[in-house]
Structure formats: structure tokens, C-alpha cells
Amino acid sequence: MTKQTVFSGIQPTGDVHIGNYLGALRNWVALQDEYDTIYCVVDLHATTVPYDPKELHDSRILTAKLLMAVGVDPSRSLLYFQSQVPQHAELSWILGSMTPLGALNRMTQYKEKAEKVGQMLGLYSYPVLMAADILVHKAHAVPVGDDQTQHLELTRDLADRFNNRFGETFPIPEQITPKRGARIMSLQDPTAKMSKSDGDPRGSVLLLDSADTIVKKFKTAVTDSEREVRYDREKKAGISNLLDIFSIYTGRSVEDLVDEYVDAGYGPFKEAVAEVVVGGLAPIRNAFNSLDDEDVSRIMARGALDARTRAEQEMADVRRRVGLGA
Ligand code: TYM
Numbered sequence: 001m002t003k004q005t006v007f008s009g010i011q012p013t014g015d016v017h018i019g020n021y022l023g024a025l026r027n028w029v030a031l032q033d034e035y036d037t038i039y040c041v042v043d044l045h046a047t048t049v050p051y052d053p054k055e056l057h058d059s060r061i062l063t064a065k066l067l068m069a070v071g072v073d074p075s076r077s078l079l080y081f082q083s084q085v086p087q088h089a090e091l092s093w094i095l096g097s098m099t100p101l102g103a104l105n106r107m108t109q110y111k112e113k114a115e116k117v118g119q120m121l122g123l124y125s126y127p128v129l130m131a132a133d134i135l136v137h138k139a140h141a142v143p144v145g146d147d148q149t150q151h152l153e154l155t156r157d158l159a160d161r162f163n164n165r166f167g168e169t170f171p172i173p174e175q176i177t178p179k180r181g182a183r184i185m186s187l188q189d190p191t192a193k194m195s196k197s198d199g200d201p202r203g204s205v206l207l208l209d210s211a212d213t214i215v216k217k218f219k220t221a222v223t224d225s226e227r228e229v230r231y232d233r234e235k236k237a238g239i240s241n242l243l244d245i246f247s248i249y250t251g252r253s254v255e256d257l258v259d260e261y262v263d264a265g266y267g268p269f270k271e272a273v274a275e276v277v278v279g280g281l282a283p284i285r286n287a288f289n290s291l292d293d294e295d296v297s298r299i300m301a302r303g304a305l306d307a308r309t310r311a312e313q314e315m316a317d318v319r320r321r322v323g324l325g326a
Helices: 018-031 053-070 089-094 101-105 108-117 128-133 146-166 212-220 237-250 254-261 266-289 292-323
Strands: 003-009 036-041 078-082 141-143 172-174
Touching: 003 018, 003 128, 018 036, 018 053, 018 141, 018 237, 036 292, 053 078, 053 266, 053 292, 078 292, 089 128, 089 292, 101 128, 101 266, 101 292, 108 128, 108 146, 128 146, 141 266, 146 172, 212 266, 237 266, 254 266
Parallel strands: 003 036, 003 141, 036 078, 141 172
Antiparallel strands: none
């Protein structure tokens, strides 16, 4: 039986954090065994907010390297930069003609970002390009954190509209989110998700942070004025977030951890969480340090070549269906 296709993407902002890892990347790695996996550094998406060209250029390689360091294996997964496969942008245009503005107006990520950087067309149509990323590979499933749910809903809607109008073309892609970790919160504001664009760098633990930095960030994590370590996402968002992280990194249940730490006091509890995260990130840092930029560039160039071949096959089908065939 042919394997089903999995596609996902990450923006190359460089600062990959444990939210990205726990919400999405560890699934990217795990799915490599069973699926035909395609992963993309979505550099065109990164141009939708103000940026520095030199920084973007460096961040692309850094992000690719980090993906390999966490275990995305180019011999098992197709890995490439989005901008090197122009079929993404081409399909985005075609899908754009089928996208009601009402759907884009509802996107919360657009509203949040537009407030900061202004109402720009690229930012507005970002979800259409994301749909094209997924559909250009006829992906069946998309591993992401839960902040991408709205974008995935639009993707499914566009696939369905296209299929109804031009005949069965795209599978309706499923979202894959982990049971725990789909939304890791900022350590400084546990009511907001951990985010690359968070103003306070202490809110995010980066994959390449040193052990000292990680310990400091957990020590200063915002919690509450009680003393009891217990899981309550609403009333004790900070502690619950730490329990989620602790549970994922140890493989122990939250109940078990609460039993052990309920009266330990927040200080020792935070230290214990920091320790398992430091241990969990050490292999990633080692793998990262052993990778060479030029090798990574070569791997990405080969990935783009293969991805173009695959995407072109699908686009030839799409063009024929919409009346733009050869
Ligand atoms: P990006 O680059 O913001 O994040 C990459 C992945 O990390 C997940 N994530 C989180 N998961 C849990 N907790 C958090 N605090 C957290 N922050 C981020 C995201 O859900 C994502 O899975 N729009 C996408 C990139 C994209 C894409 C695609 C994804 C473009 N085209 C096609 C999938 C398929 C984004 O900005 O992710």
C-alpha cells in the first residue's frame, strides 16, 4: 500500500522554541516511520511581516539545521525551502480566486499581526499560501500546534470547494496535534502562547539555550500566589503549563507528578522541570553542533529539486482541471 502524505511547515525566524518542538516538531519526527513526510521551511511566509534580508537569509539555514538536529532525517523526509518551489505560490494564486474575504477576515492570527504591522495583502492572504503549501502535495495530514487550527479549517474548505468545482483532486487534510503540548504557554505570561515574536525573551525556551539560561527562565516563570502544585489550566495556568512540559519530557503522567510535587514548593518544582528540559535539549544541541552549514545547504538544494518535480506533477493536474493546461 502506498503511504499517505504528511506535510508541515515552520517559519524561519531562527528562534525555534520548545513550543514549536512539543507542539509540532516531535510529531514531524515520529511520523517519518509511517508516512511519506514532506517538511518545508516556509520562507515566503516570513516575508509577510517587516524583516531584514540578511537576517532572513541566515535564519533559513539555521532553521533547516535545527530541523535536522531535532531528528528530521533528509533520507526519510523531503525537506526544502518553500521559495525554491514556485508551485506553492502558483497554487496560492488559483486558490485565492476561490477564497471568500469573509473567511480571511475571521483569522485571529491576521487580526493580531495586522494590529502590530498594519493591514498588508501578503499578511491577509497568508492562510491561502498555507493552504497551497499543503494542497500542492495532496497531503492527507498536517502535524501542527493548535494555533494553526483556523488555518487548517480554511485549507479543508478550499480543498472541498476546489473538488466540488473541478472534480476530486485534493484529499481533505487532517490536523495532527499532540494530546499534551499542542499549546505551550509563555513562561512570562501563561495566558498567552509561547511565541517567537513574544516581546519578553524570558517567555520562550529556545532549543539552543544554554543550561544556565534554561534554569534562569524556569526560575523566573510566572506562576501564582498559592503554594500547591496542582493542574488547573484556568486558575493555575503557569503551574499547569510547567506540569505539561514536565510530563512530556519525563513521559510521566501529570497525576503522578502532582502526587510527588504537590507540597514541594514552587522553587524546587521549577528546578526539577528545568533539569529535565536541560537534559532533553542536550542531544539536540549536540546534533546541531555536529552539522555543517554547507552540507545543510546542499541537502536543502537537493530537497528543492525533488520537491519541484513532485509539485510540478500535481500542478500539471491542477492546471489541466482549471483550464490552464498545456
Ligand atoms: P510557526 O512557524 O509559527 O510554528 C511552527 C509550528 O510550531 C507550532 N507552535 C506551537 N505549538 C505549541 N505551542 C506553542 N506555543 C507553539 N507555537 C508554535 C505551530 O503550530 C506550528 O505547527 N503558519 C505556520 C507555518 C506554515 C505551515 C504551512 C504549517 C506555513 N505553511 C503548512 C503547516 C502546513 C506557522 O506560522 O508556524
